[in-house]
Amino acid sequence: MQVFSPLRHFSNIGHLSGARNFAGFSDSSRTTHDIAPRGSLKLQLEPGDLLRIALPSEVARTGLLAFDAEGNRGDQSLGLAPNAAVPICDFDATELVGWMVARGADVGAVLKLSPLGYLADGLVLRAPRSLTVWIVNPVTSSDLVNAAGAGAVVVEHTLADGKSRLPDPLGEVREEFTVARGTAQAYELRRGEFLQIIDVEGQQCSDFQALSLAGLDRSRERMIDATATRSMVRRSFPGPGLFDKFYDADMSPMLSVLQDTCGRHDTFGLACTARGYEERGFPGHINCSDNISEATQPFGVAPRRAWPAINFFWNTWVDPHHHIQSDESHSRPGDYVAMEALDDLVCVSTACPDDIDPINGWNPTDVHVRIYRPETKIQRSVAYRTKEDAPMQISQESAFHTRWAPLTDQFAPARDLWVPLSFPSQGTLGEYWACREAATLQDMSGLRKFDVIGPDAEALLQRAMTRDIARLADWRGTYSLMCDDTGQVIDDGTLFRMGAHLFRWCCGSEESGRALSNLADREGLQVRIHDLGGALPNLALQGPKSRDILRKFVFTQPHVPALDQVKWFGATVARVGDREGAPFFLTRSGYTGELGYEIFCSKEDAVAVWDAVMEAGEEFGLQPMGSAALEIIRIEAGLAAAGAEFGTGVDAFEAGLGFAVDLKKADFIGKAALERNAAAPRRVLKGLLLDCQDVPPHGAPVYRNERQVGVVTSATQSPLLERAIAMVQLNIEHSETGQKLEVGLLDGRMKRLSGDVTSVPFIDPQRKKARV
Incomplete structure (x- = not known):
């Protein structure tokens, strides 16, 4: 093990002792965690640590175990007594x-919790000694499904x-050490071992390089090559995040990235150099090179x-003029990158000494390195x-993963979950046609x-939503928006009424929950907003055969709508098979434009629900579907997506969502702005039927002759229309149906894709399929 540690010259080091707050960090010694219904949380307490635990309501049950x-x-x-028996089936106890x-x-003892009573300001506990504490939030499956x-x-x-x-630690540690600020340390890493590089105090960059040990034995330096x-991962510019693998000049893989809790790094810049400091008036400054x-x-x-080097935790990006920019790091205390060695390597890690730029939060600190044995299991x-400023969550496998995993290796992150991208047995095109002609089952658990x-x-929802919620009957739903006071869309989703004072909002972003909570506090309303987190995973059963499949196993009680009484945007509570079966919340909704339903259940019942659906669907040609096929279908159906049709600077009408805005309501947030914009619209969302199979990218300019008149928001190749199609935001003056426009590629000038303006949806404009 080799260490280089002398601080020859480190200008101003330590002079900014409060730099973490200076750089934008709040108190790094305090973290807040949300325990979803049926969830649990493990914390390590040291003497004097404080715990403040707040229950969502006076009827909530929760408990604590300390070891x-x-x-x-x-x-x-x-000061607690473990005397409350809690059925182990009321929470996910596997990890505990x-x-x-x-x-x-x-x-x-897991059944004997110390019950935590409800206090309006929360319960505060102080640890007198080192303890491992588990806090659980037990809820029965039925109560979860029924929003009780x-x-x-x-x-x-x-x-x-x-x-x-x-x-x-992530597993069994073979070796660990701290790289002191302003130093570097070299170490050997064997094939199959795992490496974890940890930013101890946050906002500290760490340059990294690896060389093939076999190459060094032959006097050939083969290192990570930019x-x-x-070329192998098909990305040209440095940008936020990391590549999946790193290769040497012979295109041999050296390392595979398994976990990244920061998400902002410079993949390939130089480690800082003596010349870089000299040119700025700091000769002799210690440097990473x-x-x-x-x-x-x-x-x-x-x-x-x-x-x-790979510049871990260095926040860089390429601006619209192709200049590389940098700023303070995004990393928090304890953020890390974990990688697997794909060869025997010599690695080197630094704790960058730069104290004259913002990249280390103006105050360089330490980096910690752990090496794990090959038998360690680290989830990608x-x-x-x-x-x-929220606590980091590592992406998890969906509750349905055990059923997806044998069918595909192609997964993509959906917020905090891995969900299937496609299934090789059918392929994206086969999944598409299954949804159009039979039925498909998709994991949509990433919904909030x-x-x-x-x-x-x-009253709260009437103020927050663009629809007239007072007209919503029990067991009915509606697609609605939440807007800010400028009319821009915060979030979209489906709101279901389950009782006089009971609603369930299924949406795309946690910002919805924050906006609702802030509004309720501001207006002094008597209401609780329960964030279900990942406690209610859901499947989308879509396609013309979906109702036939449900008829084979859905059981409903007389007090709720029966399956055939659940019309478009209706809802009910059902069970698998009979009154003793797994409960689930069933809605007639979806993101495909086809007849379809969504099934919401507890994690513990997920596999049973999946099996029931797949068994019932076998005779109808039911197929699993991934997110790639869904993207094609939702564009054909003209359904808007966050980050595409709506986002910053785009109001509800410009996003093509005016049908979900009820301007006849007395008032709602954003109404005044939307009334003003509706009276004099600047842009509208339209479709473009392209005269080719080329699919333009998001953001491609749309031209009328030499003038840009719009932008592509989403595009795909339509299997049904046998041509490329695009949703586009157009200036109102050039949005007439039938007008010929061009999408510009190659800087918008050298290549043009012509097409005809049309309305959206491209297929089934009256949405008759979904209403059947």
Whole structure:
């Protein structure tokens, strides 16, 4: 193990001791966690740590289990008594039980929780000694499906010493060490081992390079190569995030990225150099390139004045003028990157000494490195945060993953979940036609669900939604929008009324929940907004045979609508097979324009529900469908998507969503702006039937002769129309149906794709299929 540590000259180091707050970080010693219904949370408490636990309502049930280092219960040291029996089926106990078994703890104790009573300001506990604490949020499957008071438990953890702590190890650690600020360290990594590089205090960049050990034995330096890697992964510019793999100049894979909790890195820049500091008036400043040269010299690596490197946690991007820009890092304390070695390697990591730029938060700190043995199991995942300052969530496998996994290896992240992209047995085109002609089943668990409950629930939603919620009957739903005061769309989704004061909002973004909560607080309304998190996974059963499939296994009680009584945008509560079967919330909705339904159930019932649907659908040609086929279908159906048809600077009418805006309502947020814009529209959403099979990218300019008159928001090749189609936002003056326009490619000038303006949807404009 080689270390290069002398601080020859480090200008101003330590002078900005409060730089973490200066750079925009709040108190890094305090983190907030939401425990979804039926979920659990594990925290490591040290002496003096504080826990503040807030229950969603006075009817909520939750409990705590505490263990000391020997695996013995330690609830009493927190002033709690473990005496409440909770059925293990009322929460997802798999991780907790596994943790207890691994430590020899009494598994039977999982049923004996210390109950936490409801306090308006939350319950505060102080740890007198080191404890591992589990907090669970138990809810029965039936209560979850019926929205009977299930909400998230909020836990705030404050560290006693005010300092950041390293994240828990990912597995069995072979070796770990700290790379002190302003130094570099070289180390060997064997094929199959795993490497974790951790930003200890946040906003600290770490340059990284790896060389083939076999190459060094033959006096050949084969290191991570920027050109080869960019060519293999088909990305040219440095940008936020990491490549999946890194290659050497011979195109041999060296490392595979498994986990990234930050999401903002410079994939290939130079490590900082002596010349870079000299040119700015800092001769003799310590730099990463010299550090890397000295650290790797014992391995026979030739020194370099400038080292190419992966710049972990360095926040760079390419602006519209193709200039590389940089700013303070996005990394938080404990953020990390985990990689698997695909060859025997010599690696080097730095803790960057730059204290004259914002990249290290103006105050360089340490980097920690862990090396794990090959038998370690590390799930491939990326980080997801519901908001910039929210705790990081590692992407998880869906509740249906055990059924998806044997069918495909092609997954993509959908918020905090991995969902199938396509299925090789049918392919994207086969899945498309199955949805058009038979039926498909798709994992849509990435949808966000909020239960809105209380005497003022309708009043809140009437203010927040663009639809007239007062007209919504029990067991009926409506597609609606939430807008800001400028008329721009915050979120879209489907709102279902399940009772006089009980609603379920199924939408695309957590911002919906924050907006509803802020509005309720501001107007003093008696209402609770329960964020269901990942507690209610859902499937989309779509296609002309979908109702026939449901008839084979859906059971409903007399007090709710029967299956054949659930009309377009209707809802009911059902069970699989009979009154004892797994419960689920059933809605006649979807994102395809076809006849279709959505099924919402608890995690624990997900596999049973999946099996029931697939068994019933076998005779009707039911096929699984991924997100790639859905994208084709939703464009043909003219259905808007966030980040495409609506986003910053686009109001509801310009996004083609005016049909969901009821200007006859007395008032709602954004109404004044939308009335003004509706009276004098600038842009409208239209379709473009292209005279070719070329599919233009999102953002491609649309021209009338030499003048740009619009922009492509979404495009695809339509199997049904046998041509490329695009949804486009056009200036009102050039939006007449039948007008000939051109999409510009190759800088908008050198290649043009001609097409005719049309209305959307492209197929079934009256949406008769969905209404059948």
